[in-house]
Amino acid sequence: MSKAATTEPSKFRQTLEDANLQLAVYTATGRLMEKRREAVAADVLPEYQELRTQAHEIKKHTLDNLDYYLELFEEHVTAHGGKVVYCKDGSEVADFVLRLAKERGARLIVKSKSMTTEEIDLNERLAHHQLESVETDLGEYILQLAHQRPYHIVAPALHLTRYDVANIFTEKLGVENETVIEKQTMIARGVLRQKFLQADIGISGANFLVADSGAVVIVENEGNARLTTSAPRIHIAVAGMEKMIARAQDLPVFLKLLGRSATGQPLTVYTSFLSGPRREGEVDGPEEFYVVLLDNGRTRLLADREKRQSLYCIRCGACLNHCPVYRKVGGHNYPWVYSGPIGAVITPQYMGVGKDPWLPFASSLCGACYEVCPVKINIPKLLLDLRSEVTKFKAKERGGWAERMVFRLWAWVMRHPRIYEMMGSMAAAFFPEGEKPGWLRSVPSFMNIGPLKGWLSQRDLPRPASKSFRQHWRSRRKGGR
Amino acid sequence: MPREKILHKVRTALGRSSGQPPAAPPPVRLRIPDVPLDARIESFICALNKLNGKTCVAHSPQEVLDYAAQLCEGKRVVASNSPVLRECGIVELPNVRSNYTDADKLREACAAADIGITSADYALGDTGSLVIIASPREARLISLLPPVHLAIVPRSRILTGLDELFTLLPNPAEQTSSMVLITGPSRTADIEQILVRGVHGPREIHVVVL
Amino acid sequence: MGPRVALFVTCIVDQLFPRVGLAMADVLERIGCEVDFPEAQTCCGQPAFNSGYRAEARDVARHFLSVFEQAEYIVVPSGSCTSMISHHYAELFRKEPEWLDRARAVGSRVVEFSTFLTEVVKVEDVGARLDAVVTYHDSCHALRELSVKSGPRRLLGRVRGLTLKEMDRAEECCGFGGTFSVKFAETSGGMVRTKVDSILRTGAEIVVSIDSSCLMQLQGALARANAPVRTMHLAEVLASR
Incomplete structure (x- = not known):
């Protein structure tokens, strides 16, 4: 296959022919679809469509005025005794963390789930400098042990069975082969509890940055993000700057949508609203609080008025669960950490359309993603726009002439x-x-x-x-x- | 300096200039349904039970104490500095330790405890959530490290839901560094989507409504 | 006398499934419409548009608009082609105000066949009879871009002798997706086999849809699996008597 091909990568076949994997992915995504459907049904959440529209409008407003809200956010974080750090890319984030760790004599980092840190390979960058950084979300922990990247935005280890996990634990932790899921979970709890109590720094992501409060909002079910942000002396939140929303009062709209769209939960178990380090009189909490705002190509996406909406994404994963293509090819056949429809939209924008030109074409344009997107990102439209960019790019690079000739001839015949x-x-x-x-x-x-x-x-x-x-x-x- | 560079890039991308005020934001639409207190309590209990939370309605501080005493018998317990717990006599129970002001000591105690007892600043009727605001009265780790969490919630604190919470607290950052919403026991479904409770936080949550 | 309608049969129906177009004409004439077929018609341009060839798609779209500019109603046996014209032409002519106006004017008169029956002439019983158990496949663009969901089912409900048995994955894509079906053949094949399983579980003899492209994908896969199920366009069902 030529590099410029817009056809199916041959690696898909292995996944398509793996009956066990097909069943695992299909069952898991199917269950998530079912739960979402129940949670947003008209009799349970009559205002669902209205919330989607509001969420879209709030994100649009915030990102259209992002420079203003970044400064407002920074002002509030600073006023509460925290510090905002702007980073151009992953290496600047790693440099910041390494420098801070060195200054504070930190040896161990605990991490809660963050797609943004996956995006910049933060763990690998830190490990390269002998700084241990342990993932604490159960799924992410298993993947870190197995040296794999997330299969799914919300359910990272969706492709693994209890038997896979048993083997990984035996090999990496030296424990007896254990295939009971409850017991596996308790093994992880035991190991990670010690890490939480020993760690000097906790690194989290952020689901939302609240400009008028200088707050980082994190939603989760396990409690590992709460531990990450509460137990160590230092908390660093690493977030893409598009996570911004204007006001704390906008949160209910998003909180009502996020859990429901992701797993069908009206609210996830923990929603943390964190604004700065421990204050005078508060008994516990971190002494230092940093928010790392990452660009890593986001300014490029902002520049395109139409495609800017791909930055509205709140990473609920609903588009993956509902995508018939994702459900067939799974998460590891996408070229980057972001998989599924939203991955197919943002990856070419971050990496350039020439890198994996087939990606925007890997869709039947069925529109299920747009239908379930809680912030109403018109993914099929963006895929179509990207397809057009790919063909233009290929024409510029003098590639894909045969297909272009076919379409030219075809258009002539049709007239x-x-x-x-x-x-x-x-x-x-x-x-x-x-x-x-x-x-x-x-x-x-x-x-x-x-x-x-x-x-x-x-x-x-x-x-x-x-x-x-x-x-x-x-x-x-x-x-x- | 990356800050200036990035802000400049953002402004260029958006076609905005430094210091330019934003367009008018979309209106905040918070709606508080009119739900009487009894119905809010019932809804709270029902929602939390659905999540496998254990609930109890107490009609006097003594009933709260009875519930706590029974739960805590023979256990190592850490209680927060909330006046509600004091009023109910919980901190006087023999195996309850309280009055922590030092973070390290509190952490040590919580890590070793079987049960953590807190109050809640608010509760949300529609989702069964507890709202705990970090303060000299409430720490973060008591509701997090021990495997069992008991919370005492004054009934007047039960709100309808998120909209009411954020109407009362338009900006929680003004009064705390941490506000957490706790909706049921800690859980995961990361392996084969099988639900397991108590992965990192408490596996059991008890709420006594006073 | 019913309204005057111009048929846009789509290139797929014209070249591969003419009986669908004939059935549609039969049904429309039966309910009293005056049916016209502008012979200069070819394609709506969707294949080029979906493949990223905007200029080529525009050329074909301009041809379409010139052919159908005078029509009162343009009735189409496809949700996908209807949506191309009524929704996506606007994107295609974003930067050409004059053509944009023309596209909007024509776009507002383009109606998918089942929608024409249920929403425009408001006829649900066309006097059809078909003794069969059928299942209905929601084609994606009709369902999600045109909100066509209950109309075809209501029409099927009025066909004498017909039993509709819903499948568990009615709203799931069949995997056609235009050039996707050949560019990503194996993924597309996997998708349609999942869909076929769902169809077979109903025990229906016939799969009905309002898009011939989906039916081509489904029939191709059913035939490959030697499954004893055939496909029919809704127009063919309604023309049966």
């Missing part, structure tokens, strides 16, 4: 009805009615190329009609009907 009709009749002559009426299972090998080959690899092919509709119509009119 010339007589030639269109003639071509149709010719095609019909090429596929003469055989002895068996109906559908073809194969074609002669000289014809079995390109799109025909693709089609026939999976399904039978309809014969072109020997008489097109327009030919029927003419005789029908002549017949006096």
